[in-house]
Amino acid sequence: MTSDADRMLPSREPVMLLDPDGRPTVAARAGLPASEELLRGLAGMVVARRFNEQASALVRQGRLAVYPSSYGQEACQVAAAQVLTGEDWLFPTYRDTAAAVARGVDPVEVLGLLKGDWHSGYDPYERHVAPLTTPLATQLPHAVGVAHAARLRGERTVVLAMCGDGGTSEGDFHEALNFAAVFRAPVVFFVQNNQYAISVPLARQSAAPSLAHKGVGYGIPGEHVDGNDLAALLDVLSGAVGRARAGEGPQLVEGRTYRMQAHTNADDATRYRADDEVAAWAAKDPLVRLEAYLRTEGVLDDARAADLTEAAEQVARRTRDGLNQDVEPDPDDLFRFVYSQPTPQLVEQLAVVRDEISRDEQSRDEQSREETR
Amino acid sequence: MTTTAVEHATLSTAQAINRALHDAMAEDPTVLVLGEDVGPLGGVFRVTDGLTAEFGEDRCFDTPLAEAGIAGFAVGLAMNGMRPVIEMQFDAFAYPAFEQVVSHIAKMRNRTRGRVALPLVVRIPYAGGIGGVEHHCDSSESYYAHTPGLHVVAPSNPADAYTLLREAIASPDPVIFLEPKKLYWAKGEVVLGRGGEPGIGTAVVRRQGTDATLIAYGPTVPVAIEAAEVAARDGRSLQVVDLRSIVPFDDAGVCAAVESTGRAVVVAEAAGFASVSSEIAARVSERCFHSLSAPVRRVTGFDIPYPPPKLEHFQLPSVDRILDAVDELQWEEA
Ligand SMILES: Cc1ncc(C[n+]2csc(CCOP(=O)(O)OP(=O)(O)O)c2C)c(N)n1
Ligand SMILES: [Mg+2]
Numbered sequence: 053m054t055s056d057a058d059r060m061l062p063s064r065e066p067v068m069l070l071d072p073d074g075r076p077t078v079a080a081r082a083g084l085p086a087s088e089e090l091l092r093g094l095a096g097m098v099v100a101r102r103f104n105e106q107a108s109a110l111v112r113q114g115r116l117a118v119y120p121s122s123y124g125q126e127a128c129q130v131a132a133a134q135v136l137t138g139e140d141w142l143f144p145t146y147r148d149t150a151a152a153v154a155r156g157v158d159p160v161e162v163l164g165l166l167k168g169d170w171h172s173g174y175d176p177y178e179r180h181v182a183p184l185t186t187p188l189a190t191q192l193p194h195a196v197g198v199a200h201a202a203r204l205r206g207e208r209t210v211v212l213a214m215c216g217d218g219g220t221s222e223g224d225f226h227e228a229l230n231f232a233a234v235f236r237a238p239v240v241f242f243v244q245n246n247q248y249a250i251s252v253p254l255a256r257q258s259a260a261p262s263l264a265h266k267g268v269g270y271g272i273p274g275e276h277v278d279g280n281d282l283a284a285l286l287d288v289l290s291g292a293v294g295r296a297r298a299g300e301g302p303q304l305v306e307g308r309t310y311r312m313q314a315h316t317n318a319d320d321a322t323r324y325r326a327d328d329e330v331a332a333w334a335a336k337d338p339l340v341r342l343e344a345y346l347r348t349e350g351v352l353d354d355a356r357a358a359d360l361t362e363a364a365e366q367v368a369r370r371t372r373d374g375l376n377q378d379v380e381p382d383p384d385d386l387f388r389f390v391y392s393q394p395t396p397q398l399v400e401q402l403a404v405v406r407d408e409i410s411r412d413e414q415s416r417d418e419q420s421r422e423e424t425r
Numbered sequence: 426m427t428t429t430a431v432e433h434a435t436l437s438t439a440q441a442i443n444r445a446l447h448d449a450m451a452e453d454p455t456v457l458v459l460g461e462d463v464g465p466l467g468g469v470f471r472v473t474d475g476l477t478a479e480f481g482e483d484r485c486f487d488t489p490l491a492e493a494g495i496a497g498f499a500v501g502l503a504m505n506g507m508r509p510v511i512e513m514q515f516d517a518f519a520y521p522a523f524e525q526v527v528s529h530i531a532k533m534r535n536r537t538r539g540r541v542a543l544p545l546v547v548r549i550p551y552a553g554g555i556g557g558v559e560h561h562c563d564s565s566e567s568y569y570a571h572t573p574g575l576h577v578v579a580p581s582n583p584a585d586a587y588t589l590l591r592e593a594i595a596s597p598d599p600v601i602f603l604e605p606k607k608l609y610w611a612k613g614e615v616v617l618g619r620g621g622e623p624g625i626g627t628a629v630v631r632r633q634g635t636d637a638t639l640i641a642y643g644p645t646v647p648v649a650i651e652a653a654e655v656a657a658r659d660g661r662s663l664q665v666v667d668l669r670s671i672v673p674f675d676d677a678g679v680c681a682a683v684e685s686t687g688r689a690v691v692v693a694e695a696a697g698f699a700s701v702s703s704e705i706a707a708r709v710s711e712r713c714f715h716s717l718s719a720p721v722r723r724v725t726g727f728d729i730p731y732p733p734p735k736l737e738h739f740q741l742p743s744v745d746r747i748l749d750a751v752d753e754l755q756w757e758e759a
Contacts (some may be wrong), residue, residue, distance in 0.1 A: 171536040182504070183536055187528045193494050194529070197501020197509075204457075204483055205506070223521075227494030234489055389535040390573050392542065392597040393627070395673035 060273045066308050067288050068278040072336045074344025085286045087351045089134070091281045094342050094352070095360050096130035096337065100150035101339060102364035103159060106371050107149070107166075111317045114377045116166045120147045124280075124312030127338035128244045130154045131285035131307075133214055135293045141196040143182040143213040147244075148285035152181050160374030161366055169381050187217040190239065192228030196302075199237040210238045211295045212289075218249025219264065221257045228323035232302035233270040239302040240292045241272075244279060251324040267304035279307030283345075309316040310336075381407065432617040435688030439609040441583035442472050442548075445590035446510060448617065450480050456594060457502060458485040459644040460495055460512030460548075469514060470550055470609055492518060496525035496547065500533065503543040508594060517560035523568070530599045531574030535750035546593045548599045552644045552694050554607035554741055556734040562606075563731055566643075569601040570671045570704070578604040578625055579643030583613035585669055588622040590625075596625065605644035628675035630682055634664030635645040637688035637751055638680060640705055642668035643691040645742055652692075652747040663751065670703055676708060683709050684716040688754040690724060692742050719755035 053214035069080040076084060077277040084090070104123040110116045122129050125147075136142060144151050152162045157174050164173015165184055172183040182198075185191035195213035202209035202239055219225055220243055232239045243263050247254050267274025277288045285307060292303035310333035314321040321330075346352035387394055394402070436444060450456045458476055464487040467474030476485035485650070488495050492513060499509040513519035519526075526547065533543050553562035569577045576598050580586040586604070593600035616622060623629060631646060632653050641649040644666045653663035666682045668675065683689045689709050693702040706721040724742045732740050 100700060131618070170538060171532075176504075176537060177538045183533075183541075187524060190497060190529060193497025194501040194504065197498040197503070198505040199501070200498070201502045201505035201507045224493055224497060224524075227489070227491040228497065230489050230491065231494050231498050252558070334740065385538070388538045389537075391534070391576070391673075392539075396676055397674065 055310075057268055060268040062262060062267075062269065062274045062276045062306070062352070066276040066278045066306075067284045068281050069283040069287060070281050070341050070345050072341050074279075074341040074348065076345070080283070084283050085290075087346070087349060090283060090287060090342060090346060091351055091361065093127075093130050093134055093220065093286060094339070094346060095363065096134065096154045097126040097282065097339050097342065098360045099367050100126040100129050100154060102368045103150050103153055103371060106368040107163060107312075108218060108317065110163075110372070110375050116163060117168045118166055118316050118318060119425045120316045121313045122147050122150045124333065124337070125244055125246055125309045126150060127282040127285055127342075128242070128279045128307045128309055131366045132242055134286060135290040136210065136212055139180065139207070139209050140293070141182065141198050141209065141211040142193070143191045143198075143211065144184050145188075145191070145214055145216060145219065146184050146186045147216065148214050149184065152179075152184070153367070155179050155181050157181050158308065159371040163375060164369070167375060169379060170385070186200060189215050189222035189224040189228070191215075192224055195239055196228050196232045196235070196237045199232070199239045200235050203238060208297050210240065210293050212240045212242055212293065212403075214242050214244065216249060217243060217245040217254050217263060218257055220263055229270045229272055229302070229304065231264070233272050236299070236301040238296035238299070240296055241287065241302065241304045243304070243306045244309055245306050246309050248311055248315070248325070250315045250319060253324075262306060264304060264306040271308050272302050272304050274304040275304040276308060279309030280336045280341070282338060282342050289296055309338075328388070434615050434617060435612060435719040436583050436587070436615045437610050437612050438580070438583045438586045438604070439470055441471050441587040441591055441613075441615050442604060443474055443476075444615070444617065444642045445587045445594070446473065446476060447479070449510075449594040450476065450484060453508060453594075454484075455506060456484070456508045456510065457710065458510045458512070459488050459499070461490055461514050462487060463512050464718075470606070471514065472548075472550075472604075472609075479619045484543060484685070492520075492522035493525050496522035496530065499545050500525065500529050500543060503545045503562060504541055508544045510548060510594060513547060513549045515557075515561050516549055516563040516565045519549050519565065525626075526569070526575070526601075527572050531572045534598070535574060539742060541597030542597045543599045544597050546590070546602050548602045548604060550606045550609075551603045552605050552607065553731055553737055554644060554694075556737070557606070557732075559731070559732065562737070564693070564726065566603055566671055567695060567700045570701050574599070576600040576625055577603065578669065579605065579639070579671060580669065581605070581631075581643055581667050583611065584615045584622060585667075587615045587617065587626060591619050592624045595619070600625070602736060603643055607644055608647070611647070625670045626665050626673040626675060628668045628671070628678040628682075630664060631667045632663070632665040634662040634686065636662045636686060637690065637754055638664045638666055638683045638686045638708075638749075639690050639692055639747065640666045640668065640683075642671060642701075644694055647740055648744060649692050649747060650742045652751075655744055656751065661751065675692060676710070678711060679705070679709065680712050683713045687716050687718040688751075689713075689717070689721045690747060690750045690754070691721065692724045692747055694726050694741060696728045697723055700725065719753075722753060724750045740754040
């Protein structure tokens with residue numbers, strides 16, 4: 053019994069394979085992910101960072117209502133997508149737009165929720181990415197259900213379910229981990245501990261030795277990892293995904309990272325945290341360290357780096373162009389998707405809206421006729 | 426209309442629900458039944474009796490004791506090809522699941538522009554009249570009926586319990602299926618199979634009458650019928666309409682009934698304030714005004730927390746209260 057519990061406990065320190073300067077750590081002697089994987093990861097992170105910057109700019113230009121940026125968390129965003137196969141599922145939070153993009157969802161569609169045209173812009177079944185979820189941790193039990201359904205059919209699907217440090221305090225986090233453990237569902241719970249839930253620091257969320265320690269209480273192995281070290285994330289997450297796929301049940305992975313920017317553009321982070329704290333984390337940037345390592349290894353040179361930048365630029369351009377297009381939302385849609393068939397009441401209400409619109413148009417027509425007279 | 430011979434059975438409401446679950450599971454391997462104690466025990470009301478034995482642990486199973494978890498887990502199952510039927514053990518113990526019901530079960534289809542449907546059923550033993558202690562007798566229908574995206578169904582007899590549950594399980598939309606606990610043991614003739622009785626969204630006239638219309642659903646339907654029988658002895662002919670489905674609401678059926686009599690009383694167990702009964706009264710007043718000879722009256726529970734067993738008879742709409750309300754419908758003195 054004791055040994056079982058011991059195996060479920062996380063390492064003493066978060067797993068780190070590349071230090072902040074990009075040098076392999078002692079732990080890396082056991083092996084680093086293949087260079088192509090790391091290069092793919094870097095490419096993804098360059099896109100993710102550019103996407104974050106672009107989306108923030110679009111808020112300033114009034115094209116997006118709001119944007120919760122994952123700037124600084126790009127290693128977590130990219131690793132979450134990179135360790136999954138096409139058949140697997142990703143369950144993101146509102147902050148995980150870059151992860152959805154990394155999984156191949158169209159960047160314009162990903163931003164649908166934040167643009168305000170509709171609540172969710174993409175088809176979840178296309179890339180097996182659940183809708184971005186705003187009620188904290190409520191997507192986690194869904195992830196367990198999707199995984200369980202797949203297992204009942206004998207499929208080898210794994211579900212990676214994301215949440216934040218704040219989300220781990222919600223009841224749904226507890227219920228989801230417990231369900232997953234009891235049903236041995238193939239789910240990897242991936243907590244991005246970015247140290248804050250809006251303004252509230254981690255110490256006010258939990259007194260646990262680490263968030264990864266929460267696993268053992270459910271009978272779930274927990275591990276924590278340097279969330280700004282893509283190599284370590286790929287290593288730990290793909291191990292967890294592999295074990296889940298092999299039928300060993302759920303896992304909990306905590307990525308220690310930092311929300312470099314305010315919660316959203318509407319937040320003022322200077323009210324609750326000090327500049328030197330932010331500066332200390334800036335020195336641990338996930339892109340800088342991986343790029344340094346890959347250059348030292350000779351896998352990355354200036355020409356290749358320029359290619360990555362150009363590819364990211366294309367994603368930014370596509371995002372910009374898409375969001376700069378004004379799509380007139382169709383008021384009929386208000387009633388179209390509530391039920392598979394609208395109720396008689398919704399049919400009546402749709403008629404009210406249509407009537408309002410046509411009367412508006414009529415009076416506008418009359419007005420313009422009057423003006424031309 | 427099928428031409429095959431119709432199969433009948435005399436069943437209690439609980440047995441009819443059990444049979445509906447059984448028949449749906451036999452027909453469709455994606456139908457799963459899950460909840461607290463629904464496995465080997467067969468549920469605290471024995472509604473899921475025998476299902477695990479017949480269909481195996483993968484099809485009918487106990488979950489951890491966590492209602493939000495059950496509802497959220499069912500969302501995932503439904504997203505991924507299953508048709509879960511979840512049981513909330515009692516009305517008031519469904520509240521932990523409320524967020525999942527309101528924010529996800531009700532909204533997923535709309536959120537995803539119809540791409541993600543959630544064909545799931547939330548079965549809730551509900552309402553009072555069984556001498557239950559606190560938290561075992563709530564009439565919680567208004568919370569669900571107020572939430573766009575849910576269908577809300579309440580059978581009043583074994584036949585409807587079977588038919589409506591079969592319809593609910595087959596529906597591509599999520600259905601809140603309210604099972605009046607006090608009717609679990611009431612027996613009746615049940616038509617088995619699908620497609621016989623009217624489906625979800627259709628009210629039926631349970632008793633013909635010409636003087637006034639009693640509008641009821643779920644546990645108050647038998648009370649309304651009894652009131653109509655008593656009234657008939659006094660020479661007053663009361664019609665009884667059974668809504669069967671609160672959402673979708675059968676405006677056309679209810680209005681036609683009320684217009685035929687010109688008087689209406691709504692009978693519901695739930696507290697009357699901001700309730701399904703107030704909605705019905707408002708709709709009937711708005712839509713049938715010119716046919717009404719008197720304002721629509723309501724007989725409902727008081728606006729109090731559900732009383733303890735020894736006081737609950739004060740809360741429940743009774744035959745006398747219904748007849749008192751009927752008396753006040755501005756009859757012209759003969
Ligand atoms: C159930 C619920 N309560 C409150 C909120 C409002 N809210 C949005 S984000 C947030 C903080 C979440 O922090 P965390 O889980 O650490 O994720 P992060 O934003 O840091 O990525 C809060 C309180 C919410 N979305 N859902
Ligand atoms: Mg956080």
